[in-house]
Amino acid sequence: MSHAAQPPKTAPVQIPASAMMIRVMGVVSLVCGLLIVITYQGTLQPIRRNQETILRESVAQLLPGVQKQIIYQVQPDGSVRILDDVQASVPKLFAGYNSSGALLGIVIETSERGYADVIKAMYVYSPEKQAIVDFKVIELKETPGLGDKITSDRDFLANFRNLEAKLDAAREKLLHAIVTVKHGTKKNPWEVDAISGATISSRAVGRMLDKSARQALPVIARNLGRIQRGE
Amino acid sequence: MHHAHGLVEPSPSESMESFLNGLWKQNPVFVQVLGMCPTLAITNSVRNALAMGLATLFVLVCSNALVALVRKLVPRQVRIATYILIIATFVTIVDYMIKAISVPVYKALGAFIALIVVNCIILGRAEAFASKNPVGKSILDGLGMGIGFFFALLCLGGVREILGAGAFLGYPLFGPNYQPWVLFLLPPGGFFTLAAWLLVFTSWQARKKRRQAPAEVQS
Numbered sequence: 001m002s003h004a005a006q007p008p009k010t011a012p013v014q015i016p017a018s019a020m021m022i023r024v025m026g027v028v029s030l031v032c033g034l035l036i037v038i039t040y041q042g043t044l045q046p047i048r049r050n051q052e053t054i055l056r057e058s059v060a061q062l063l064p065g066v067q068k069q070i071i072y073q074v075q076p077d078g079s080v081r082i083l084d085d086v087q088a089s090v091p092k093l094f095a096g097y098n099s100s101g102a103l104l105g106i107v108i109e110t111s112e113r114g115y116a117d118v119i120k121a122m123y124v125y126s127p128e129k130q131a132i133v134d135f136k137v138i139e140l141k142e143t144p145g146l147g148d149k150i151t152s153d154r155d156f157l158a159n160f161r162n163l164e165a166k167l168d169a170a171r172e173k174l175l176h177a178i179v180t181v182k183h184g185t186k187k188n189p190w191e192v193d194a195i196s197g198a199t200i201s202s203r204a205v206g207r208m209l210d211k212s213a214r215q216a217l218p219v220i221a222r223n224l225g226r227i228q229r230g231e
Numbered sequence: 232m233h234h235a236h237g238l239v240e241p242s243p244s245e246s247m248e249s250f251l252n253g254l255w256k257q258n259p260v261f262v263q264v265l266g267m268c269p270t271l272a273i274t275n276s277v278r279n280a281l282a283m284g285l286a287t288l289f290v291l292v293c294s295n296a297l298v299a300l301v302r303k304l305v306p307r308q309v310r311i312a313t314y315i316l317i318i319a320t321f322v323t324i325v326d327y328m329i330k331a332i333s334v335p336v337y338k339a340l341g342a343f344i345a346l347i348v349v350n351c352i353i354l355g356r357a358e359a360f361a362s363k364n365p366v367g368k369s370i371l372d373g374l375g376m377g378i379g380f381f382f383a384l385l386c387l388g389g390v391r392e393i394l395g396a397g398a399f400l401g402y403p404l405f406g407p408n409y410q411p412w413v414l415f416l417l418p419p420g421g422f423f424t425l426a427a428w429l430l431v432f433t434s435w436q437a438r439k440k441r442r443q444a445p446a447e448v449q450s
Contacts, residue, residue, distance in 0.1 A: 016306040024305055028313050032320035039324040046331035054334050139338060145413045 052086045059094045059107045062124050062134050066096035066104055070230055072223075074216070080223045082231075093216065094122075095227050103228045105133060108216050112208030115200040117141040119150075123209060125165065125217065127224055131189075132178075132209060135160035140201075147201035156195045156202065164189035165213045171221045174214055180206030246371050249360075253375030259352045260383035260425075261432040266352040270384060271421040273343050277400045280388025281381075282336045286329060286344060288377030290321040291353050295373035297321075298361040305362075314357040315348070322347045352380060383428075390424045391415045 060066050073083040074091040083092060094107040106127065111120040119142065124134040137151045150156060166175040176190040180203045186193035192209070194202035220227065259265045269287070273279045297317045305313045326344050330337045337344070347353065356376055361369040392398055395415030397405045414420050 016308070021306050021309045024301075025309055025313060025316070028301060028305075028316055032316055035320055036323050039327045043327040043331035047327070050331065050334045144416050 048086065055086060055094070058122055058136070058138060059096055062107050062122060062136055063096035063104045065098050067099045068097040068101070068230070070095045070097070070227075072227065074219050078219050078222060080219065080226065091216070093220065093227070095230070097230060101230065103127070103230075106220060106227065108212055109138075110208040110212035112204045112211065114140060114142050114204040115147045116143065119201065119204055119208065121205070121208060123160065123212075125213070125220065127220060127228075129162065130164070130166045132160055132163040132165050132213070135163075135205070135209070142198075142201050147198050149195050149198050150201045150205055153195050153198075155193065159186075159192045162189065163192065163209070165209075165217060166190075167217055167221055172218055174210070174217065178206055178210040178213060246368055249364075249368055250371040250375040253372060253377070253379040254382070255379065257376075258379040258383060258432070259376055260380060261428060262436075263352075264429070265355060266350045266380060267425075268346065269343050269350060270387060271418065271425060273340055274384055274387035274391055274421060274424070275395065275416045276339075276392045277385065277388045278336065279339050280384040282329065282333075282340055283343065284377075284381030284384040286325045286340075287347055287350060287353070287380055288374070289325055290318060290347050290350075291356060291377040291380075292370055292373035293321045293324075294318045294353055295356055295361040295369040296366055298357045299364060299366040299369035302362045310362065311354075311358070314354060314362075318353050318357065319348050352376060386428055387421070387424050390427075391420055395420055 055071070056069055059069055071083040071086065072080040072093040072095060073088065074080055074093065080093060083090070092109060096104045096107065098104050105124040107122050107124050109120070109122050111118050113119075117140075119137060120139040121135060121137045123132050123136070125131075126133045135157065140148060140151065142148045142150070163178065164176065165178065167173065168175045176188065178190050178192065180192040180194050180199075181187075182199075183194045183196040192202065192206045194206075253259065257263055260267075260270050266287075269283055273283045294314070294317050298314055301313070301317075322345065325347070329340070329344060356372060360372045364372070389399065392400075393404060394412045395417075397403060397409040397411045403409075412420075415424065
């Protein structure tokens with residue numbers, strides 16, 4: 001930086017005692033720490049509320065007619081329990097119920113590296129149809145005009161009106177992996193037809209659904225009774 | 232940054248001077264060309280530019296004030312560490328506040344909020360100004376520089392959103408038939424827009440200099 005220590009003409013350079021420097025930095029750190037703690041405490045509730053509102057709004061958009069939402073967290077042993085803190089970074093299942101209390105579908109969050117950055121999305125799994133019945137990108141930084149078509153291209157989004165996601169007989173893994181295929185070559189109900197010109201982003205969508213369904217669907221199958229009853 | 236700052240108590244005109252300095256004559260973006268990373272990265276919409284401008288303004292004013300407050304206590308050897316600590320504190324505070332106010336804005340700005348810590352405008356003002364001046368004057372300096380930065384971000388964000396999305400603050404301007412000039416939302420558009428604004432500012436300043444006494448042009 002600009003000011004190199006300029007030795008005074010007479011006395012040698014006065015270096016303050018280390019204790020002095022430590023004291024000053026300690027006091028400044030203490031004040032800074034206090035300021036951060038106060039802000040953290042003050043913003044904790046609004047932040048939690050905001051995130052919960054956003055999640056619930058996204059779920060409501062994906063499940064039209066939803067009256068009640070229950071957020072489950074998936075525990076390490078594969079069981080589920082009702083979540084108390086939305087901020088916790090655990091795998092979550094958002095179950096939506098209609099006015100008569102019947103399960104409409106389960107919304108699941110997923111993410112995968114796209115072309116520019118990680119794409120975050122949510123999809124709806126219908127245990128009744130054993131299929132993915134809706135898909136919505138929550139966050140993306142893909143190239144405008146190309147990769148971001150995964151949020152708007154009608155033909156592409158039609159893939160997710162009934163994308164097969166069946167489990168095998170043991171209900172442990174997917175019967176068919178969900179894959180993205182080249183534009184115009186979709187033959188099977190578990191394939192995602194890519195957008196031409198946005199192959200990387202389309203593939204990322206296929207991968208994120210496959211990865212997430214592989215993990216979440218067996219959990220849902222094991223706990224379906226509880227989720228349907230809303231316990 | 233070669234201007235000399237007096238260490239004496241400021242007169243009202245001097246205070247005004249340090250405020251206007253950052254706003255205009257020493258505008259951090261258009262004149263000093265500092266803080267280019269957020270300037271180029273987040274000015275693809277007016278809303279992002281507004282949020283980043285306000286966040287930086289807040290950090291700049293608060294850190295300038297605190298640095299000026301402790302300027303006589305901090306030994307020279309640990310001053311940079313102390314300034315960074317102070318700046319990082321206010322950045323963390325702003326990070327929490329944005330998250331509490333609006334999650335979409337927080338998501339749009341992403342890592343760039345945390346990166347305000349390394350915005351050289353802020354450390355620059357702490358070292359070049361706040362460490363040598365009283366609290367009041369340092370706050371004014373922070374306000375001037377912060378508003379100057381805010382103004383510059385808005386200039387870039389405005390042009391980029393209008394051309395690149397055909398909108399201002401999300402409101403469409405040109406009707407449904409406008410084919411947006413998407414390039415302006417992408418990184419190259421940031422460089423083009425910045426270059427255009429720099430051109431405007433430098434040519435305008437050059438003209439002003441020419442109008443003044445010709446001897447001053449030499450300096």
